[in-house]
Amino acid sequence: xxxxxxxxxxxxxxxxxxxxxxxxxxxxxxxxxxxxxxxxxxxxxxxxxxxxxxxxxxxxxxxxxxxxxxxxxxxxxxxxxxxxxxxxxxxxxxxxxxxxxxxxxxxxxxxxxxxxxxxxxxxxxxxxxxxxxxxxxxxxxxxxxxxxxxxxxxxxxxxxxxxxxxxxxxxxxxxxxxxxxxxxxxxxxxxxxxxxxxxxxxxxxxxxxxxxxxxxxxxxxxxxxxxxxxxxxxxxxxxxxxxxxxxxxxxxxxxxxxxxxxxxxxxxxxxxxxxxxxxxxxxxxxxxxxxxxxxxxxxxxxxxxxxxxxxxxxxxxxxxxxxxxxxxxxxxxxxxxxxxxxxxxxxxxxxxxxxxxxxxxxxxxxxxxxxxxxxxxxxxxxxxxxxxxxxxxxxxxxxxxxxxxxxxxxxxxxxxxxxxxxxxxxxxxxxxxxxxxxxxxxxxxxxxxxxxxxxxxxxxxxxxxxxxxxxxxxxxxxxxxxxxxxxxxxxxxxxxxxxxxxxxxxxxxxxxxxxxxxxxxxxxxxxxxxxxxxxxxxxxxxxxxxxxxxxxxxxxxxxxxxxxxxxxxxxxxxxxxxxxxxxxxxxxxxxxxxxxxx
Amino acid sequence: xxxxxxxxxxxxxxxxxxxxxxxxxxxxxxxxxxxxxxxxxxxxxxxxxxxxxxxxxxxxxxxxxxxxxxxxxxxxxxxxxxxxxxxxxxxxxxxxxxxxxxxxxxxxxxxxxxxxxxxxxxxxxxxxxxxxxxxxxxxxxxxxxxxxxxxxxxxxxxxxxxxxxxxxxxxxxxxxxxxxxxxxxxxxxxxxxxxxxxxxxxxxxxxxxxxxxxxxxxxxxxxxxxxxxxxxxxxxxxxxxxxxxxxxxxxxxxxxxxxxxxxxxxxxxxxxxxxxxxxxx
Numbered sequence: 105x106x107x108x109x110x111x112x113x114x115x116x117x118x119x120x121x122x123x124x125x126x127x128x129x130x131x132x133x134x135x136x137x138x139x140x141x142x143x144x145x146x147x148x149x150x151x152x153x154x155x156x157x158x159x160x161x162x163x164x165x166x167x168x169x170x171x172x173x174x175x176x177x178x179x180x181x182x183x184x185x186x187x188x189x190x191x192x193x194x195x196x197x198x199x200x201x202x203x204x205x206x207x208x209x210x211x212x213x214x215x216x217x218x219x220x221x222x223x224x225x226x227x228x229x230x231x232x233x234x235x236x237x238x239x240x241x242x243x244x245x246x247x248x249x250x251x252x253x254x255x256x257x258x259x260x261x262x263x264x265x266x267x268x269x270x271x272x273x274x275x276x277x278x279x280x281x282x283x284x285x286x287x288x289x290x291x292x293x294x295x296x297x298x299x300x301x302x303x304x305x306x307x308x309x310x311x312x313x314x315x316x317x318x319x320x321x322x323x324x325x326x327x328x329x330x331x332x333x334x335x336x337x338x339x340x341x342x343x344x345x346x347x348x349x350x351x352x353x354x355x356x357x358x359x360x361x362x363x364x365x366x367x368x369x370x371x372x373x374x375x376x377x378x379x380x381x382x383x384x385x386x387x388x389x390x391x392x393x394x395x396x397x398x399x400x401x402x403x404x405x406x407x408x409x410x411x412x413x414x415x416x417x418x419x420x421x422x423x424x425x426x427x428x429x430x431x432x433x434x435x436x437x438x439x440x441x442x443x444x445x446x447x448x449x450x451x452x453x454x455x456x457x458x459x460x461x462x463x464x465x466x467x468x469x470x471x472x473x474x475x476x477x478x479x480x481x482x483x484x485x486x487x488x489x490x491x492x493x494x495x496x497x498x499x500x501x502x503x504x505x506x507x508x509x510x511x512x513x514x515x516x517x518x519x520x521x522x523x524x525x526x527x528x529x530x531x532x533x534x535x536x537x538x539x540x541x542x543x544x545x546x547x548x549x550x551x552x553x554x555x556x557x558x559x560x561x562x563x564x565x566x567x568x569x570x571x572x573x574x575x576x577x578x579x580x581x582x583x584x585x586x587x588x589x590x591x592x593x594x595x596x597x598x599x600x601x602x603x604x605x606x607x608x609x610x611x612x613x614x615x616x617x618x619x620x621x622x623x624x625x626x627x628x629x630x631x632x633x634x635x636x637x638x639x640x641x642x643x644x645x646x647x648x649x650x651x652x653x654x655x656x657x658x659x660x661x662x663x664x665x666x667x668x669x670x671x672x673x674x675x676x677x678x679x680x681x682x683x684x685x686x687x688x689x690x691x692x693x694x695x696x697x698x699x700x701x702x
Numbered sequence: 703x704x705x706x707x708x709x710x711x712x713x714x715x716x717x718x719x720x721x722x723x724x725x726x727x728x729x730x731x732x733x734x735x736x737x738x739x740x741x742x743x744x745x746x747x748x749x750x751x752x753x754x755x756x757x758x759x760x761x762x763x764x765x766x767x768x769x770x771x772x773x774x775x776x777x778x779x780x781x782x783x784x785x786x787x788x789x790x791x792x793x794x795x796x797x798x799x800x801x802x803x804x805x806x807x808x809x810x811x812x813x814x815x816x817x818x819x820x821x822x823x824x825x826x827x828x829x830x831x832x833x834x835x836x837x838x839x840x841x842x843x844x845x846x847x848x849x850x851x852x853x854x855x856x857x858x859x860x861x862x863x864x865x866x867x868x869x870x871x872x873x874x875x876x877x878x879x880x881x882x883x884x885x886x887x888x889x890x891x892x893x894x895x896x897x898x899x900x901x902x903x904x905x906x907x908x909x910x911x912x913x914x915x916x917x918x919x920x921x922x923x924x925x926x927x928x929x930x931x932x933x934x935x936x937x938x939x940x941x942x943x944x945x946x947x948x949x950x951x952x953x954x955x956x957x958x959x960x961x962x963x964x965x966x967x968x969x970x971x972x973x974x975x976x977x978x979x980x981x982x983x
Binding site: 108111112115116118119122123125126127129130133420447448449450451452453454475476481482518519520522523524526527528529530531532534536537538539540 | 748766769770792793794795797798801804805808809811812830831832834835836837838839840850853891892893894896897898899900901903904905906943946947948
């Protein structure tokens with residue numbers, strides 16, 4: 105046999121082996137997934153340190169989200185346009201020390217709910233009695249989400265409700281009722297908003313508010329002027345809603361300052377979150393935009409400067425759905441998680457986990473997307489995601505919900521969607537050009553992700569094993585210790601689906617410590633305050649957030665898991681005012697209630 | 703011109719003065735698309751992935767060319783394959799870029815009949831990855847930017863280059879067939895015609911029309927049959943589209959192209975045997 109012939113045979117063998125590579129990799133991944141998720145509750149508790157039990161109905165929470173019915177010219181694609189509005193935020197509205205839940209609805213005439221925690225494991229909807237239920241009346245738009253913050257520093261959390269419609273601000277009257285004060289806030293007549301965040305951008309001790317538009321504000325989705333209201337591009341759209349920044353003037357009124365301060369884009373904002381990303385003491389603003397790049401605004405207290413490209417987070421356009429921050433590597437710095445869209449074979453955007461590069465800091469901070477390296481990349485058509493230590497082992501885990509439109513299980517709309525998504529702006533921006541959905545699903549019935557952090561740079565999805573097995577179209581997810589047990593429970597709002605409450609059972613071997621902060625010089629909600637906990641050679645930083653994830657807000661209480669037999673060295677509290685307080689050797693298993701010293 | 707094969711254009715006097723080897727016009731064109739597209743719209747997954755695709759293709763071509771042809775092969779063709787993989791393949795992972803490029807180049811050496819390779823290299827590599835690794839890769843199906851002018855510039859430039867390469871009839875036949883079949887699809891499905899022509903306004907088709915279907919190495923020889931084959935590609939694409947296959951054009955070329963090549967190869971062989979028999983007689 106000639107040498108060339110032998111070489112050809114070898115070449116064919118190598119060729120076949122290379123063809124087999126993807127199949128082998130897929131098989132290995134499937135086997136690993138199967139091993140991780142084939143456990144019963146006891147085994148999951150023992151192996152992963154926690155297990156969920158869905159208890160919404162048992163707790164008296166029978167809430168099912170309703171979607172709106174928009175202009176009839178959108179009938180053919182109604183399920184994908186009217187696909188948001190299920191939202192949940194956590195608040196202790198009556199200051200009784202137990203977390204309550206505010207849930208939005210989006211059907212015309214449907215009611216929002218405020219589930220008051222009865223402290224015995226049950227909840228009662230008190231929204232109607234307190235005047236914050238009937239907020240989806242025809243002609244006023246429908247709710248998309250809410251964030252809570254004590255804008256007047258009277259000690260009670262007030263409610264900001266954003267809608268595809270008229271946004272509203274409600275003053276909390278000592279937990280007894282709510283009074284509509286939207287007119288004093290000078291809110292715009294109509295915003296198609298899907299995100300809002302409370303934060304004190306100028307550190308004057310009063311909460312300001314960011315509000316992000318999705319559809320342009322001159323679009324009334326119930327009475328369209330024309331059908332050209334869709335994004336002009338799948339990845340480069342700039343025909344979305346404007347952004348607003350309301351500066352709190354301290355007398356109950358607000359001044360809109362976004363353009364004056366440098367926030368002036370029309371990308372389709374779906375999520376925003378705020379954190380001190382540079383260690384500057386200032387709150388920087390991160391916006392995840394659908395149909396485009398993310399934006400990161402550095403804040404110097406007086407002006408915002410867009411630094412997305414400079415830092416690396418704002419270059420590659422995707423479909424940003426959710427934004428949340430967490431110190432996932434216990435290095436005292438925040439990483440940013442942005443969820444996007446992935447569908448096998450069709451669109452593999454992958455979610456982004458922006459981790460700050462080691463040698464960079466301050467204004468020169470740079471981020472690398474380590475989602476793939478850390479195995480938190482593929483989440484289907486992802487929506488809300490939140491960081492929290494679900495098993496109290498001392499590292500932050502990640503809970504992600506997903507699923508866009510679940511209709512006919514056997515037919516999907518992806519082919520038609522991809523046809524349009526690749527088209528020129530004149531086609532994609534016109535709803536009339538979109539093929540009818542005809543009852544087909546679009547990334548429906550997806551399995552959720554519960555990624556636990558191994559503390560060594562990898563996450564493992566254990567959703568099925570720990571009982572997060574629903575396949576509803578998840579939107580918002582919020583983490584909260586609902587029953588003051590020292591664990592993070594999970595609340596999930598599903599589009600056209602039930603509100604789910606996953607009660608978390610955590611192995612008692614893993615310990616915890618929590619902090620409830622109240623500002624004095626700083627805003628009373630202490631939004632923006634950080635606690636840096638040092639134990640056993642670790643440090644982890646967490647903050648009080650005025651909104652994160654997708655259309656959600658976690659509890660204000662800061663919860664740290666600290667693992668087995670921890671020795672806590674200290675907790676360092678940095679208030680938005682700049683003051684720093686230290687608690688030496690705090691005891692585990694306690695909620696520390698700290699008021700900022702004057 | 704091709705994704706993976708070199709173009710040969712007769713130099714004109716003005717061009718000859720510039721002394722630009724015509725084999726490098728296609729690589730230059732596709733590089734221009736890439737650079738402009740990336741700096742204008744950030745079309746690349748990342749520099750590293752594209753570079754990996756290109757380097758993998760170049761290395762594979764160098765090694766295999768040396769082994770099987772005993773010489774260092776001109777790398778223009780491999781460069782186009784690599785850069786095409788870098789643009790058309792979408793994956794957050796690195797390995798698909800390397801694997802796709804290597805498979806693309808290897809297909810030229812493995813899948814040969816009578817000394818000719820059958821598949822357009824990058825068409826082969828991308829289709830194989832889409833089949834075998836659907837959870838990890840996708841092909842470019844979304845647009846580059848919102849504006850019509852970059853699209854027009856690419857279409858005009860591409861047309862001029864294709865015309866110089868004497869293969870414009872292939873592209874024109876395909877585009878006309880696509881529009882005609884878009885009407886047919888719209889009539890059958892009831893979907894807006896705009897949604898049916900939408901894909902051809904996207905970047906995947908720019909590469910497909912100018913580079914893939916015109917590949918001299920993997921198209922039949924006669925002008926008439928080139929037009930018929932590309933019409934059949936559009937027809938099969940229509941059938942696939944009616945069955946909601948997202949990557950219908952890539953798969954249509956994957957199926958029709960090699961079939962046409964095989965028919966031509968065996969038809970030519972039969973003809974030469976007949977000729978031999980006749981002359982022998």
